[in-house]
Amino acid sequence: MNQISEQKSPKLQGSWLYAFWKFSRPHTIIGTSLSVLGLYLIALAISSTGFAIEQLLSVFGAWIACLCGNVYIVGLNQLEDVEIDKINKPHLPLASGEFTRAEGQLIVMLTGISALVIAWFTGPFILGMVALSLAIGTAYSLPPIRLKQFPFWAALCIFSVRGTIVNLGLFLHFNWALEQTPSIPPAVWVLTVFILVFTFAIAIFKDIPDMEGDRLYNISTFTIKLGPQAVFNLALWVLTVCYLGMAIVGTLRFAGVNSVFLVIAHLVLLAGMWMRSLSVDLQDKSAIAKFYQFIWKLFYLEYIIFPIACLLA
Known part of the structure; x- marks a missing residue:
């Protein structure tokens, strides 16, 4: 994946902690942290149990x-991917030499x-989710x-973990921690x-700026097979389906979610995404990376907007 706003103060440049942050x-x-918080708030909103300080231990764990x-x-x-990253993502610690291979292996193992x-x-539930991930x-x-x-399998790995395993696993964990029946409601x-x-x-868009290194090392991606313009357009329409789908679901007024807030929020984000996409130059790797960052920010926002919709219900 591309670099996502990893700028730090000059004092941190070259430090081990900064290298670990990039690693x-x-x-x-950020996405993982917001998913944990978001699913906890959804479980809390849906459950008949109020907030208790003891729950924080389960959230923290x-x-x-x-x-x-x-x-x-x-x-x-x-x-x-050290050699590939030297071309696609030279800022990463292993590719830049900030970390040795032994240091990287130790961090991964620990x-x-x-x-x-x-x-x-x-x-x-959290054990099952983590082990499977x-x-x-x-x-x-x-x-x-x-x-x-x-x-196909690369994309399946990414969206099965982020999309299904994390969401369902976290909700079941918090539902269990709140001593509720182990079931998954429609909102989840x-x-x-x-x-x-x-x-x-996200899975298909992330390879657009990495085409050079992926092609050199025979990593087949949708971008290499279809071309960057086709993948860019496909990603935009997939996201459009997401937002329109959520807006349509909001009109159904199902239990546990504030429909008005859900519909308005997602239509606003959809309009903002299309406006932002008009300024992207696919010949400019920096512009592509910035739009990729923007997509991740939309991902973050969903774990804020949807729990709010549940809390407002």
Whole structure:
């Protein structure tokens, strides 16, 4: 994935912590953190149980386990893609030489083990979610399977974890922590489908600026097969379907969600996305990267907007 606003103050440039921050891929860390918070708020809004300070331990455990799992997955990908990243993402610590391969391996090993251990002590649903996510993340990057070589399977890995496993796993975990019946209400299914389709757009868009390195190292992507313009247009229409779908669902006035807020918020974001897309020059790698950052910001917003819609219901 492309660089997402990783600028820090001059004092942090060259520091180990700054290198680790880049290694963790900040945009994925933010997305993971917001998904944990968002699903907790949704579970709280839907449940008959009010907020209690004791619940924060369950939220914190899930958050740390997910963050460790996140670093394991993105770190393993960097370990296997050092030469490709020297072309596509030279700012990353392994590609730039800020981290040695041994340091990267140690971080990946420790975060992977920590994710499983913390999840084990946090609850059965979070353990299942983390274990399954790590397994898919490993299959995505690590030879001989290395699913990222194949466009369909690469996209499936990304949106199945972000779209389905994370949302359903986190909700079931918080539902269990709130001592509710282990079931998934319509509101959570709606969010899950939205994120599932939205993440497919992220999965195909992320390869547009990486075409040079992917082609050189025989990584087949939709961008290489279809061309950047076709993939850009496809991603836009996939996102359009997401937002229009959510607006239509809002008109159905199903229980647990404030329909008016849901419809207005998503139509506003849809209009903003199309306006922003008009200024993107596909010949300018920087412009593509900035629009990719914008898509991630839309992803973040969903984990703010949808919980608010549930709390307002």
